[in-house]
Amino acid sequence: MSSAAEKVDPEKVVLWAGEHEGHDVISTRTFGFWLYILSDGMLFATLFAAYGVLSYAHSYYTGPTPAQFVAPWYTFIQTMALFLSVLAYGFSMTALKHGNRAGVINGLLAASVLGVVFLGLDIHDVLRMFGMHITPWTSGGLSAFYMLTQVHAAHIFFGLIWMLVMIYQVMRKEFTEEVIGRLISLRMFWQFQAVMWVFIYVFVYLWGYMS
Amino acid sequence: MLVNLPGPWNPWLGRLALSEIPYTNPILAPLFVVVVVLGLLMVAGITYYGKWGYLWKEWLTTVDHKKLGIMYIILGLVMLFRGFIDGLMMRTQQAMAVGPHASGMMGAVHGYLTPFHFGQIYSAHGMIMILLAATPLLVGIMNIVIPLQIGARDMAYPYLNALGLWITAAAVVLIMASLFVGDFAHNGWFGYAPIFELAYSPGVGVDYWIWTFQLVALGTTLGSINFIATIVKMRAPGMKWSRLPMFTWASLSANIIALTSFPCLQVAIGLVAADRYLGTHFFTAGFGGNLMLYTNLFWLWGHPEVYFVILPAFGMISEIIPTFSEKPLFGYVTMVLATFAIAGVSWLVWLHHFFTMGMGPYVSTEFSVATMLVGIPTGVKVFNWAFTMYRGRLTYTAAMYWALGALFLLLVGGLTGMMLSIPAINYMVHNSVFVVAHFHMMLLCIVYAIFGSVIYWFPKVFGYTLNEAWGKVMFWLFSAGTALVFIPMFMEGFMGMTRRLDWPFDPHWAPYLNIQVLGILVYVLSILAFVVMLYVSIRDRAQHRAAADAWGTSRSLEWLTASPVPFYNFAVVPQVNARDEVAWRREHGLSAQRASHYDAIHMPNNTGIAIIIGGLTFVLGFALTWRIWWLSLISLLAIIVMMIYRSAKGDPGHVIPAEEVERMDREAERTMPRADLPRHSGGVLGGAIAYDSGAAGEGSANLRGAPDYRP
Ligand code: HEM
Ligand SMILES: [Cu+2]
Numbered sequence: 001m002s003s004a005a006e007k008v009d010p011e012k013v014v015l016w017a018g019e020h021e022g023h024d025v026i027s028t029r030t031f032g033f034w035l036y037i038l039s040d041g042m043l044f045a046t047l048f049a050a051y052g053v054l055s056y057a058h059s060y061y062t063g064p065t066p067a068q069f070v071a072p073w074y075t076f077i078q079t080m081a082l083f084l085s086v087l088a089y090g091f092s093m094t095a096l097k098h099g100n101r102a103g104v105i106n107g108l109l110a111a112s113v114l115g116v117v118f119l120g121l122d123i124h125d126v127l128r129m130f131g132m133h134i135t136p137w138t139s140g141g142l143s144a145f146y147m148l149t150q151v152h153a154a155h156i157f158f159g160l161i162w163m164l165v166m167i168y169q170v171m172r173k174e175f176t177e178e179v180i181g182r183l184i185s186l187r188m189f190w191q192f193q194a195v196m197w198v199f200i201y202v203f204v205y206l207w208g209y210m211s
Numbered sequence: 212m213l214v215n216l217p218g219p220w221n222p223w224l225g226r227l228a229l230s231e232i233p234y235t236n237p238i239l240a241p242l243f244v245v246v247v248v249l250g251l252l253m254v255a256g257i258t259y260y261g262k263w264g265y266l267w268k269e270w271l272t273t274v275d276h277k278k279l280g281i282m283y284i285i286l287g288l289v290m291l292f293r294g295f296i297d298g299l300m301m302r303t304q305q306a307m308a309v310g311p312h313a314s315g316m317m318g319a320v321h322g323y324l325t326p327f328h329f330g331q332i333y334s335a336h337g338m339i340m341i342l343l344a345a346t347p348l349l350v351g352i353m354n355i356v357i358p359l360q361i362g363a364r365d366m367a368y369p370y371l372n373a374l375g376l377w378i379t380a381a382a383v384v385l386i387m388a389s390l391f392v393g394d395f396a397h398n399g400w401f402g403y404a405p406i407f408e409l410a411y412s413p414g415v416g417v418d419y420w421i422w423t424f425q426l427v428a429l430g431t432t433l434g435s436i437n438f439i440a441t442i443v444k445m446r447a448p449g450m451k452w453s454r455l456p457m458f459t460w461a462s463l464s465a466n467i468i469a470l471t472s473f474p475c476l477q478v479a480i481g482l483v484a485a486d487r488y489l490g491t492h493f494f495t496a497g498f499g500g501n502l503m504l505y506t507n508l509f510w511l512w513g514h515p516e517v518y519f520v521i522l523p524a525f526g527m528i529s530e531i532i533p534t535f536s537e538k539p540l541f542g543y544v545t546m547v548l549a550t551f552a553i554a555g556v557s558w559l560v561w562l563h564h565f566f567t568m569g570m571g572p573y574v575s576t577e578f579s580v581a582t583m584l585v586g587i588p589t590g591v592k593v594f595n596w597a598f599t600m601y602r603g604r605l606t607y608t609a610a611m612y613w614a615l616g617a618l619f620l621l622l623v624g625g626l627t628g629m630m631l632s633i634p635a636i637n638y639m640v641h642n643s644v645f646v647v648a649h650f651h652m653m654l655l656c657i658v659y660a661i662f663g664s665v666i667y668w669f670p671k672v673f674g675y676t677l678n679e680a681w682g683k684v685m686f687w688l689f690s691a692g693t694a695l696v697f698i699p700m701f702m703e704g705f706m707g708m709t710r711r712l713d714w715p716f717d718p719h720w721a722p723y724l725n726i727q728v729l730g731i732l733v734y735v736l737s738i739l740a741f742v743v744m745l746y747v748s749i750r751d752r753a754q755h756r757a758a759a760d761a762w763g764t765s766r767s768l769e770w771l772t773a774s775p776v777p778f779y780n781f782a783v784v785p786q787v788n789a790r791d792e793v794a795w796r797r798e799h800g801l802s803a804q805r806a807s808h809y810d811a812i813h814m815p816n817n818t819g820i821a822i823i824i825g826g827l828t829f830v831l832g833f834a835l836t837w838r839i840w841w842l843s844l845i846s847l848l849a850i851i852v853m854m855i856y857r858s859a860k861g862d863p864g865h866v867i868p869a870e871e872v873e874r875m876d877r878e879a880e881r882t883m884p885r886a887d888l889p890r891h892s893g894g895v896l897g898g899a900i901a902y903d904s905g906a907a908g909e910g911s912a913n914l915r916g917a918p919d920y921r922p
Pocket of ligand 2: 513517560561563564
């Protein structure tokens, strides 16, 4: 409660700030993107919950269970591809700190090639299972399996499109605040998808294999 | 296609066919004609007066948070009306159809609506009221008020703000399209597994429901990111967390809820879509699906959502009451803590929506106790408001009427909620109209707060006050309607009447249903009073020009700048010195101080991309609903291309030179009435001086000689 008893000198009190306190564009943007990541995390959390509920034995409706079809070593290669992709992206960001355009582009290219490898392996795996008639419409449990893994794959797919856009922008534009902000956001996105993949790998592939 | 679709489908039009347009329906066909005629009249009018350019430049492409807010509010009011018409139809149907011998007409055995049509009406009513009326109204008010309260020039991401509006508008158009093309879901606003599966609901109704949900969820999530970032990053110098106005605090907590809970909804509804479009088995009755998984996922969002809508309403009440009590808000810190406590607990109670699932005593107890816990912070808030008024100098303006009315409804709704949170009671009244009456008390509390804040902040946005007398007439009519509709509904609930009956079979309910129809008629009168209020206020606007501080007793920062707010909000960004900055300046005789130096201002440019993407999301939703695959693909690609285009183009913005800002500011100052004269004369003698202020005695608060009304 402000008490009027305290005297305020109208000559001395500061009432106006003016424009000099500009807002930092990059920090505002990355904060907003971080909030988006939070909501994306909730999306995955909900999908994990659905997967957990639909991984009881009866959810597979006497059909195949993950123990019968997941291949942890195969998916381990995927894991490595994604991790290396994140690493390559990291190199690109260190190059950005030095204003090294070629370094940024090379890092992004390497990251996207590794991302494509990840996605290719994923598609190959899905086709392998389809060949064995293990499909999302076999049972509720498999629906959840496919939904969780393929929603993640879809994120990777959109991340790759974004990466291509960024390669183009880095080639054509200066390192403006907007471009740098986008590169940082994409890095958050990419790293977050790798973290989600760790959860998927542990809970879906490893755990599924052992159960 | 992966699923066996019942009925015809062709590659070009999907499931769309001429027979899907209900031109034989005696209610919809005339309505369609009316809508088309009104639409054509509007188009003709705009063309005649040559307003297309104005509309496009000033409104459709705007990124100004105030204009976007106004459009959100108009959208919300239109949908409030649409939802009301649904309510009117349900009330009249039940009153006509009650009892075993009730006659029927227009194809219905009892009453005038067939069960299938009635099911669509209550489903659309619930969805519209919560997601397309209350939510846009609240988002609209947050949009207008938050940047002003924290001393910002605009939202953190003006373009994203426009995008959120146009995606919400797309959802509105989609649900309205379901009236005239095909039909809507009949599974209730929250849906039940497995009735919404393709096998049991083969039409497009559920698909409309799915994509409308997805669009609002997207629009609201984008909005919540924007609000949180704005509050965290865009505050004026000196606006410390300990000085943040209560409405902004409440909005912050509400938007954190929205940001984290809407993804759950997107997944829940997305999995329904997967079942219907891809043939998966998440919620099917066989093949290992799990019916209760859907209900859990839905209410995992659903309960946080109800707090997403009520917390901003609490914030509005917290602004209105101190202003018209001429006292600072009592217990500011406890109010903030209570707000966040409610937001936190709201995540732990979703199971109370289906105690009857039968999860056993331990789980039920946890959720029962957690639900009751919400009552503690809510009680803290109610007492804080009461203590704010205690020994205050109350002015009973129309805005204050609505705020106080909201308190009464909160009490009734909260106490009946407490009853429902006891599993033993809940088993008796679950899915009865008692529950319906409970949550209508809560949602009407929100509507009251919204009407109160529309009256309260109207002068800030438009520069003149709304007509007080008609505002009060509307309040009394609306409250009479509320009492007449919902008191009998509570009683019917105790008499065992279940919700959603197209045919209330027990004749004992008849008197109660008839009283409710009377209540609906009184509601109609209150809508008329609203229209009259708008008309009279616009007609007399010159006499009711508002000062910067429109009420003479306002407290927070938005009342510092001119009314109506210029597009740049503050000519010079203020330095914040106190929690209630405007009250503080008034008490210290600083209200008349003006900045001596102006700076150039950098503002974002308008863009047409947001509305184009919004339109494309509508096309996408419509194409998916009707399974027109080529169109879905094209619109999705077009959205991505537009996003990349915008990202490449960027927005350099534009600069308003300092002299121009100074000129506009002087002009605004000149046309406004003097700020420090108390305007309203009705009620208790109010003044510009806060109740606990000692300033007036020293003569400093009255630089221009306002009369001292202190006792
Ligand atoms: C003190 C706080 C509250 C408590 C203890 C409470 C308790 C409950 C309970 C136990 C139910 C389930 C009844 C049943 O279906 O058997 C319920 C339903 C509901 N409540 Fe509340 N509630 C509270 C506040 C609110 C608020 C603030 C809102 C909205 C703004 C709200 C909106 C609803 C809605 C929409 C439903 C039912 C939705 C439906 O079934 O269609 N409640 N409430
Ligand atoms: Cu609830």
